[in-house]
Amino acid sequence: MQEPDHHDLSDDSDYAASQQQGLGKSTFRSDSGKFGAGGDGGVWEVVYFRENVAIHPTQYSSERISGRLRLIKQGDALFMTWIPYKAGQSGVDPARYGENSSLSEKDQNLYTIRDLPLEDVHSIRRHTPALGWQYIIVVLLSGLAYPPLYFYNSGVREFLSTIKQHAFIARSSDDANVFLVNNFQDPLQKTLSSLELHGVASIANATSHISFGSVSSNQDINRGSSSNSEYSGKPRKRIQDPARDISIQVLEKFSLVTKFARETTTQLFRESQNNGFNNYGKIQKNEDAPSKSSVAPDHKIEANIHNVPVPTDPLKNELSLIWGKPRKLPMGLEEWNIFLDPEGRIMDPVALKKRIFYGGVQNGLRKEVWKFLLGYFSYNSTYAEREYLSSVKKKNYETIKFQWQSISPDQAKMFTKFRERKGLIEKDVVRTDRSMSFYDGDENKNVELLRDVLLTYSFYNFDLGYCQGMSDFLSPILFVIEDESESFWCFAALMQRLGSNFNRDQSGMHAQLFALSKLVEILDCPLHNYLKQADCLNYFFCFRWILIQFKREFEYDQIMLLWEVLWTHYFSEHFHLYICVAILKKYRQKIIGEQMDFDTLLKFINELSCGIDLDETIRDAEALCNCAGENGEACIPPGTPPSLPIETPMMYQQDDEDDFGKSGCI
């Protein structure tokens, strides 16, 4: 079949229209043979093309954008292109080939993949579900990925084998469905134990005749969508995709998707939960399976699973393959100045946050940058405005401080609450980070400053008062900011977000622990199931992590870095929860393998202190956060710290240190 204008890639939709006639034939090609005017370097050659490759921009399978997927070779370089059909051009059978008309042209253009160099691709994950269409997820080196591309006319195998002919592609040794493309620069790659270079060839040579008829009732339910009749029950034509031999695994199906298409993942996550659950030892329901041949492989796999004591981590392979971006060096003064306009405004706060997210801030610069990150200074303030604000705030601080300074010893005798509060603070400041030179020694001025700021804060926010853990928050702030009043206002800004960590009823903590449990449920279902069975779903073993944002888990310089990363809220306001998931996932094998109960788990978690690799954890958390996408954010109830509290007249319960016994038991 000749394609007259395949060189002209810029006007692909028109081209698609002109090729409608050829659709029927091309879609049923079973090979990926070259066609067109092949040539040497400099000349385009379409080496693969497939019609009716679609994405599902939403969870509803009816909303799909169909298009043509092509691999184009120019010289030694291979490019991937996926161009959606224009409305009304979507093929011979509108009922079958999607309803692009319901989606705006703008939407369609959004998803277009134009001449993506294979060099930019990190890996391709192949999904060949027992029920439904095969799809692939193309993951870029940047860690982002395109939405799943569904092959409505099959052809995944040809797609991969075509790539193999023209570029280096290797099957991941960890996951037979992941194909690594061209990428040996990432240091992580080197740690992958071995690459099965013959993987693709073995697929191409293998033969298999597995029917698509297998219907799992679980999967039906979990596909969820009301408009997915095309997925269920309908007998499928036999597809000769030998890869199915290896790929019928009980695996999650999830996708790392770019922000604009995160909804797509909803359905995938449903499957993920389902399969993760199965993975943990439940037998997949196959009562409805109509054909024996399709059932057999499933049972074989289940049998294997029962022999494995620790369920495999559904995301393990993806995580190690799709790590967060490499960490950068901390931002220095020169770079910082680039972000400022001549009057001192920060021109692009998002870019700044991104920069800080990926590398933090040099020590000497923190003093300045933290005030923005904490919300004490606004990003669009000028030098002059900030100077003015500081002077006003300084007076303000002195006024509040004087409230307690003016309490005479006689008055204090009649002011139990003040004495108690002062007592609490004094007990804690003398044991906060005393091993640091900044706070060590007798009659250390900085310890006194800690006390003064905390006592002043307990008057400023009298309802919240002082709570154990606050000195942990203030210590690095005072160390960085140095100035008493500025430290106070930075601390107060932080408490605006995290104050409810200290609510008497533990509501802020409960919200976060709950969200954490939900995140683990979607990101590591086997671990979730284990914790459920071990009666650990309250996640109290992570209490310290969350209450003081890992302050006790990392060395001082590391905690400053982690905090500034968290405070950017760059990927999520609740990135700290993804940090929790990342650490838990790292130790899941041990936790499940050793069958830790709550006591052991808490001890284990506490003892991880100062033994966690921060950069690696942040990268893992970034990948997890991207994985979870909107599904992750949906796990987090509104108002969960550190989100700014939902406006209520009474933010905190009245604080009484002497109302022992009033509060209920849990």
Place this chain on the structure above:
Amino acid sequence: MATAGNSNINAKLVLLGDMGAGKSSLVLRFVKGQFLEFQESTIGAAFFSQTLALSDATVKLEIWDTAGQERYHSLAPMYYRGASAAIIAYDITNTESFERAKKWVDELQKQGNPNMVTALAGNKADLEENRKVAAEEAKAYAEVNGLFFMETSAKTAVNVNDIFYEIARRLPRAQPAQNPGGMILTNTPSEIAQSSNCCS
């Protein structure tokens, strides 16, 4: 965890008391032989275990060290629930901490395991010159309430091992008659209490 055979006892012990009374210091002195002048506050809870060899039994203490501030009081039941022993600590230089200790005693009597072995520890006994709570007063209170009492110093190690060993000695021993096979393992300490009522 319950007993196994007639010489191994696992027992959950919870440390309660006002913040700064020295709960963590007591347990760290006991488990690790360490003392830090400025022991950092406990956030959430910490867990330790230590095995003691007594003449008639080997006792594995699973020790829960809790956050002292009243604000975190609502978490405490999670830790004392099912405990077969408790040490309630106060600071002899601080009368409020003694008052707080009494409240813990009340709470355990109402909420805790009725057969709990409870010790009252007057900690920081090395700070005699700052004493605010008389030993006699605490001793009398302990007797009335069925606790055993010791003044301790995590700093100098005085009475620290003693108080833990004394708890271990007082823990109920398994009654072989009730476990003929000696192999009935239960997971809830309250069941230990029900199945073994003798106190040594």
